[in-house]
């Protein structure tokens with residue numbers, strides 16, 4: 001009896017684990033190279049990003065303005081992280097902030113917080129994300 005219960009629980013856990021990625025009807029694209037918006041001068045090498053490498057995370061951890069149904073907009077969409085000026089770099093509306101702000105929504109912010117918590121995570125050093133030009 002106890003064993004049956006255990007098997008049921010394990011099965012339920014497995015179903016959950018595999019059902020989770022299909023929580024949303026939208027698919028994540030494959031590996032991509034993230035670039036600064038057209039017109040902005042890039043000072044660093046373009047960064048590679050893999051959705052597969054982040055499959056354990058809920059989409060809205062990063063796509064924090066997404067309603068879970070509609071179109072997923074790029075970070076540099078109108079009204080979001082559009083400012084590529086040097087002066088605005090520290091502002092939340094800057095393109096830079098989207099990827100480096102202290103907030104756990106940003107690449108560096110999340111990796112740093114997880115590193116601090118001693119969890120397995122991604123790179124935090126400039127050169128580990130930005131390849132040499």
Ligand code: HEC
Nearest residue numbers: 034035036042043044046047099107108123124125126129
């Ligand atoms: C976890 C990955 C990651 C790390 C670490 C990282 N960046 Fe970035 N950075 C990005 C992403 C993603 C973008 C936006 C896409 C792009 O520009 O390729 C970006 C964009 C930038 C930009 C604006 C675009 C440009 O090329 O001018 C600058 C400046 C920049 N990063 C500087 C830095 C510096 C300096 C460091 C180290 C203090 C750093 N980054 C660390 C991921 C990272």
Ligand code: HEC
Nearest residue numbers: 026027028029054057058059061062063072073074075076
């Ligand atoms: C670790 C952060 C992260 C997670 C988690 C994540 N994404 Fe993304 N996704 C990104 C980044 C960064 C981009 C590139 C955005 C840009 O071009 O400005 C992107 C782009 C996309 C795009 C293309 C949007 C465009 O720019 O045209 C789609 C669609 C997408 N993601 C779907 C998903 C789905 C569905 C999930 C959950 C299964 C997911 N993403 C999880 C970071 C993430």
Ligand code: HEC
Nearest residue numbers: 047048049050053061062104105106107110120121122123
């Ligand atoms: C909410 C947290 C979170 C955010 C935001 C996030 N990451 Fe990560 N990242 C992780 C975790 C967790 C791992 C480790 C996954 C694993 O290996 O199990 C990781 C791994 C990585 C790795 C190494 C493995 C791989 O996929 O190549 C790179 C590179 C990376 N992240 C880049 C990025 C970039 C670029 C962004 C922003 C566009 C980003 N990450 C945003 C949590 C995050």
